[in-house]
Amino acid sequence: MNYLNLSKNELLSEKESLQKKYEDYKNMGLSLNMARGKPSSEQLDLSQPLLDSLKSTDSYLSDDGTDCRNYGGFDGIVECKHLFADILETEPDNVFVGGNSSLNMMFDTISCFMTASIYDDTLPWHDVKDRKFLCPVPGYDRHFGVTGYFGFEMIPVPMNDDGPDMDVVEKLVSEDESIKGIWCVPKYSNPTGITYSDEVVKRFAALKPAAKDFRIMWDNAYAIHDVNDTPDTLLSIIDECKKTGNVDLPILFCSTSKITFSGAGVAALAASPLNMKVLKKRLTYATIGYDKLNMLRHSRFFKNFDGLKNHMEKHKKLLAPKFKTVIDSLDNELKDAGIASWTNPNGGYFVSVDVYNGTADRVVELCKNAGVVLTGAGATFPYGNDPQNKNIRIAPSFPTVEELQSAMDIFCVCAKLAALEVLA
Amino acid sequence: MNYLNLSKNELLSEKESLQKKYEDYKNMGLSLNMARGKPSSEQLDLSQPLLDSLKSTDSYLSDDGTDCRNYGGFDGIVECKHLFADILETEPDNVFVGGNSSLNMMFDTISCFMTASIYDDTLPWHDVKDRKFLCPVPGYDRHFGVTGYFGFEMIPVPMNDDGPDMDVVEKLVSEDESIKGIWCVPKYSNPTGITYSDEVVKRFAALKPAAKDFRIMWDNAYAIHDVNDTPDTLLSIIDECKKTGNVDLPILFCSTSKITFSGAGVAALAASPLNMKVLKKRLTYATIGYDKLNMLRHSRFFKNFDGLKNHMEKHKKLLAPKFKTVIDSLDNELKDAGIASWTNPNGGYFVSVDVYNGTADRVVELCKNAGVVLTGAGATFPYGNDPQNKNIRIAPSFPTVEELQSAMDIFCVCAKLAALEVLA
Numbered sequence: 128m129n130y131l132n133l134s135k136n137e138l139l140s141e142k143e144s145l146q147k148k149y150e151d152y153k154n155m156g157l158s159l160n161m162a163r164g165k166p167s168s169e170q171l172d173l174s175q176p177l178l179d180s181l182k183s184t185d186s187y188l189s190d191d192g193t194d195c196r197n198y199g200g201f202d203g204i205v206e207c208k209h210l211f212a213d214i215l216e217t218e219p220d221n222v223f224v225g226g227n228s229s230l231n232m233m234f235d236t237i238s239c240f241m242t243a244s245i246y247d248d249t250l251p252w253h254d255v256k257d258r259k260f261l262c263p264v265p266g267y268d269r270h271f272g273v274t275g276y277f278g279f280e281m282i283p284v285p286m287n288d289d290g291p292d293m294d295v296v297e298k299l300v301s302e303d304e305s306i307k308g309i310w311c312v313p314k315y316s317n318p319t320g321i322t323y324s325d326e327v328v329k330r331f332a333a334l335k336p337a338a339k340d341f342r343i344m345w346d347n348a349y350a351i352h353d354v355n356d357t358p359d360t361l362l363s364i365i366d367e368c369k370k371t372g373n374v375d376l377p378i379l380f381c382s383t384s385k386i387t388f389s390g391a392g393v394a395a396l397a398a399s400p401l402n403m404k405v406l407k408k409r410l411t412y413a414t415i416g417y418d419k420l421n422m423l424r425h426s427r428f429f430k431n432f433d434g435l436k437n438h439m440e441k442h443k444k445l446l447a448p449k450f451k452t453v454i455d456s457l458d459n460e461l462k463d464a465g466i467a468s469w470t471n472p473n474g475g476y477f478v479s480v481d482v483y484n485g486t487a488d489r490v491v492e493l494c495k496n497a498g499v500v501l502t503g504a505g506a507t508f509p510y511g512n513d514p515q516n517k518n519i520r521i522a523p524s525f526p527t528v529e530e531l532q533s534a535m536d537i538f539c540v541c542a543k544l545a546a547l548e549v550l551a
Numbered sequence: 552m553n554y555l556n557l558s559k560n561e562l563l564s565e566k567e568s569l570q571k572k573y574e575d576y577k578n579m580g581l582s583l584n585m586a587r588g589k590p591s592s593e594q595l596d597l598s599q600p601l602l603d604s605l606k607s608t609d610s611y612l613s614d615d616g617t618d619c620r621n622y623g624g625f626d627g628i629v630e631c632k633h634l635f636a637d638i639l640e641t642e643p644d645n646v647f648v649g650g651n652s653s654l655n656m657m658f659d660t661i662s663c664f665m666t667a668s669i670y671d672d673t674l675p676w677h678d679v680k681d682r683k684f685l686c687p688v689p690g691y692d693r694h695f696g697v698t699g700y701f702g703f704e705m706i707p708v709p710m711n712d713d714g715p716d717m718d719v720v721e722k723l724v725s726e727d728e729s730i731k732g733i734w735c736v737p738k739y740s741n742p743t744g745i746t747y748s749d750e751v752v753k754r755f756a757a758l759k760p761a762a763k764d765f766r767i768m769w770d771n772a773y774a775i776h777d778v779n780d781t782p783d784t785l786l787s788i789i790d791e792c793k794k795t796g797n798v799d800l801p802i803l804f805c806s807t808s809k810i811t812f813s814g815a816g817v818a819a820l821a822a823s824p825l826n827m828k829v830l831k832k833r834l835t836y837a838t839i840g841y842d843k844l845n846m847l848r849h850s851r852f853f854k855n856f857d858g859l860k861n862h863m864e865k866h867k868k869l870l871a872p873k874f875k876t877v878i879d880s881l882d883n884e885l886k887d888a889g890i891a892s893w894t895n896p897n898g899g900y901f902v903s904v905d906v907y908n909g910t911a912d913r914v915v916e917l918c919k920n921a922g923v924v925l926t927g928a929g930a931t932f933p934y935g936n937d938p939q940n941k942n943i944r945i946a947p948s949f950p951t952v953e954e955l956q957s958a959m960d961i962f963c964v965c966a967k968l969a970a971l972e973v974l975a
Contacts, residue, residue: 163622171620175607178844182606183599196595196812198587226650227842234837241666242677242701253666253677269836276836277666388620391844412693412700413658418651418842420602420815 129465130543130550138551145544149497152537157498159534164317164476165525166389166442173441174387180427181420189426195419201411203395207422211395213432214350215379216363221397223406226417229382229394233344234273236378236396239409240307241277245340245402252277252307252340261299261309263291265479265507265518267317270310270346274509281509282306286319290327300336308342314361315349318479318507318520320472322359332367334376342402343377350381351439353474354446365397374399383425385476386438393418393425449523452531453478460539466546478521479507483546487516493541499534553889554967554974562975569968573921576961581922583958588741588900589949590813590866597865598811604851605844613850619843625835627819631846635819637856638774639803640787645821647830650841653806653818657768658697660802660820663833664731665701669764669826676701676731676764685723685733687715689903689931689942691741694734694770698933705933706730710743714751724760732766738785739773742903742931742944744896746783756791758800766826767801774805775863777898778870789821798823807849809900810862817842817849873947876955877902884963890970902945903931907970911940917965923958 130138181187187195189204202208203224212219225232241253252258260279262271263286274281282299285292290313300306311331313323323331331343345364353359364377383392398406429435454471457480461467466483482490487504494501502520505511521538523531554562605611611620613628626632627648636643649656665677676682684703686695687710698705706723709716714737724730735755737747747755755767769788777783788801807816822830853859878895881904885891890907906914911928918925926944929935945962947955 165622168618168621171611171618174620178605178607178609181602183602185602187595194592194595196598196814197592198589198808198813200814228838231838238662238666238837242662251677253675269839272836276833384622388844389622390620390624390840391842409700412696413662414652414655415693416814418815418845420812421842421845 128463130546131465135551138547142544142547142551145540145547148540149493149544152540153497155498157533157537159498159526159530160500161522161526161531161534162500162502163525164385164522166385167445167525167527169445170442170524171388173438174428177387177424177428181424187420187423189419189423193419195423198415200419201416202407203417204419204422204426206426207393210426210429210432210435211381211397214381214435215347215395215397217365217379217397221399221403222395223398223403223410224393224395224417224422226394227384227390227392227421229346229348229380229384229396230269232394232396233270233346233380235413236344236406237273237277239406240340240342243405243409245405249340255305255307257305259303259306261296261306262509263310264509265318265513265520266310267312267346268502268506270344271509274310279307283509284309286316286321288321289324290321293327293330297330297334300334300338300341302337304337306336307338307340308344310344310346312346312348313364314347314359315352315472315475317348317475318477320470320475320477320479322361325362328362328364329367332364332371332373332376334373341376345377345379347379347381348385349475351436352385352476353439353443354450355443355473357473359473375401378402386435386442387425387428391421393422446524448528449531450478452528453521453523453535456532456535456539460536461542464543464546467542476522476524478523480519480521480542481517482519482542483517483549485516486542486545486549487513487519489545489548490519490538490541493544494538497537497541499537501538552887554970555889559975562971566968566971566975569964569971572964573917573968576964577921579922581957581961583922583950583954584924585946585950585955585958586924586926587949588809588946590809591869591949591951593869594866594948595812597862598852601811601848601852605848611844611847613843613847617843619847622839624843625840626831627841628843628846628850630850631817634850634853634856634859635805635821638805638859639771639819639821641789641803641821645823645827646819647822647827647834648817648819648841648846650818651808651814651816651845653770653772653804653808653820654693656818656820657694657770657804659837660768660830661697661701663830664764664766667829667833669829673764679729679731681729683727683730685720685730686933687734688933689742689937689944690734691736691770692926692930694768695933698734703731707933708733710740710745712745713748714745717751717754721754721758724758724762724765726761728761730760731762731764732768734768734770736770736772737788738771738783739776739896739899741772741899742901744894744899744901744903746785749786752786752788753791756788756795756797756800758797765800769801769803771803771805772809773899775860776809776900777863777867778874779867779897781897783897799825802826810859810866811849811852815845817846870948872952873955874902876952877945877947877959880956880959880963884960885966888967888970891966900946900948902947904943904945904966905941906943906966907941907973909940910969910973911937911943913969913972914943914962914965917968918962921961921965923961925962
């Protein structure tokens with residue numbers, strides 16, 4: 128029954144019936160969480176052998192003979208650079224291996240450009256008083272947090288099914304020198320789960336920004352994170368930028384946070400020689416080098432890129448039924464009502480739901496009161512401001528399938544109830 | 552024979568004899584390194600069982616039940632906060648546990664204050680165009696590197712046997728609002744190995760800086776790093792600052808880099824609630840949390856502070872003969888000549904030698920040509936500028952005692968030779 132075609136009385140009756148269901152759920156005293164893209168305990172268990180991949184009796188030497196226990200090895204051990212080069216589709220020489228967090232490397236990259244100029248004739252961004260950053264929406268709240276912290280005015284750019292609206296991006300960056308960058312999750316985007324089309328990647332590589340020091344923060348967090356057997360493919364931004372000559376535009380990031388241990392993985396970035404020079408100048412003073420023993424653990428555990436991909440198959444097996452549960456619930460419970468739309472991604476960690484206009488915060492509130500925690504409404508927009516108050520990010524990875532089913536039952540009731548509060 | 556009392560002919564004859572010795576050493580084709588404070592392989596071996604302290608079959612839960620494999624635990628696991636609180640003599644609530652490098656945490660702290668103001672009515676330091684930092688000399692080159700990178704004018708402050716010359720420090724900070732901080736290695740100072748006296752610590756705690764946002768970077772890198780059985784003691788700067796009401800003055804740092812693995816240890820900082828608020832505001836955006844599995848490994852390996860101190864006894868046993876070798880060589884080979892002076896520290900990682908005025912760079916060059924690498928002359932001064940060109944930092948930890956003996960034999964010949972080149 129499509130709510131938009133119902134009479135006032137029919138709406139009221141439907142609302143009453145849902146209100147009852149909702150009260151029943153509330154009385155169950157559930158405590159469920161679909162807020163963050165946290166791997167489940169079962170997913171973490173997959174990497175348990177990693178803890179044994181470097182025992183006291185094993186060699187602590189990297190492939191080039193570095194004692195991974197001691198100082199040195201500034202930009203990462205050679206075998207780990209190879210592994211990340213494979214993930215990011217570039218050469219090991221372009222890779223810097225960091226600590227346990229790619230978010231941290233992104234933060235440090237922006238932090239670097241805040242006080243260091245990229246070119247002799249550009250300013251540190253701290254000195255660009257009206258500095259701005261493009262934020263495809265809905266997007267990743269922690270990205271927006273970084274540029275928000277550093278005082279950028281954040282300009283939302285609409286996301287389409289094939290990536291950010293490139294007409295908007297091209298127009299904005301060509302006109303405004305104070306726009307210094309854009310956040311991108313190009314594959315299995317957070318939260319919509321879409322992958323940038325070849326055309327979008329090519330248009331990114333062909334950008335002609337007014338700001339010489341404009342940079343694309345290319346967060347390839349889900350490069351190999353499929354959740355079904357029809358995976359997306361992403362064109363290499365590095366290759367495309369080589370063709371256009373814009374090699375300095377993108378800086379790429381990834382990590383093993385959603386491959387091995389979210390709290391104890393290894394992160395890396397890839398950048399052109401010019402960008403790397405600016406970043407390494409900072410890093411030379413910021414550290415003697417990141418944790419090489421953890422790099423060694425990871426390299427030994429995976430052995431090579433094939434080992435890494437095989438490992439991801441195991442994640443897929445655990446995640447597939449969870450994504451199916453979410454999508455099936457939405458299909459079964461919300462499709463007919465005609466008050467919501469959602470994405471059905473082939474990978475990543477999220478399903479993005481647009482509930483009835485103006486009701487996202489109410490849906491989150493209703494869910495919370497029934498024991499289901501969701502990412503805050505608006506979190507996927509800069510400043511937490513979703514102008515249509517409709518986008519909600521669902522993170523299916525952490526709960527069990529059973530918990531997820533309950534949480535989705537409640538979510539769908541809440542989504543309908545919130546819509547009926549407006550419609551009826 | 553005191554060179555300063557020799558006749559021209561005696562000097563020339565001594566020089567000739569040393570020149571011969573030097574050529575003999577050169578012909579040996581040695582390759583020895585006393586440049587950096589790197590633990591030896593034997594020292595790293597002491598922590599080898601740490602690699603087995605968290606196996607796949609062990610619990611991955613911290614004392615408060617946190618799954619250390621997953622996201623979360625922003626400021627460190629509870630048992631690790633306790634351990635660092637013991638080292639830094641403060642409460643766990645004042646501690647933030649970071650990644651593998653305290654240098655990195657110091658860099659991030661300065662980086663934080665570059666773009667974020669500490670008080671509502673103070674400026675981010677990037678906006679203080681004539682910003683300055685006090686640098687006790689001789690000091691730690693990597694400290695100076697950080698403030699040099701961020702464009703501070705670095706003002707050298709003389710080091711005495713009991714710490715920085717506090718008359719100079721007090722005068723400078725009380726007069727100049729653009730002086731934003733001072734670097735301190737208060738115990739077993741890098742490189743002189745002295746420990747700040749009670750009076751110096753009290754005077755630090757009683758400072759009345761013109762700059763409200765002046766901060767003491769208290770790098771307690773060698774808090775428990777004795778090399779003999781007559782250890783120094785250091786007054787708690789936190790306790791002293793409580794007495795004076797200056798609780799926001801110091802920020803403390805330490806790490807296990809010279810306790811477990813230099814490249815894969817755990818670092819921490821301690822700060823007052825106000826400082827912590829400013830730092831955590833940044834860290835909230837910079838990371839979801841540092842590597843908790845490595846924190847867990849360390850906590851399990853040491854069990855408690857007593858375990859940590861017992862472990863340091865083993866380091867002492869390995870380091871003591873090395874420091875003795877250095878001091879004995881200096882005593883035997885250089886004392887009579889009257890052209891050099893040095894420190895004889897009870898802990899830390901360095902012996903600081905003042906060779907004959909104006910010859911440090913020549914001594915380093917002579918050593919290098921005979922296969923002995925030293926820290927570059929001037930490295931212990933901001934901008935690498937030792938105005939008297941006399942200070943050389945000797946790092947005895949990495950070579951074996953035998954290698955060290957050879958290196959010191961050569962060093963002493965070179966120190967004498969360089970002096971004679973001037974005197975003769």
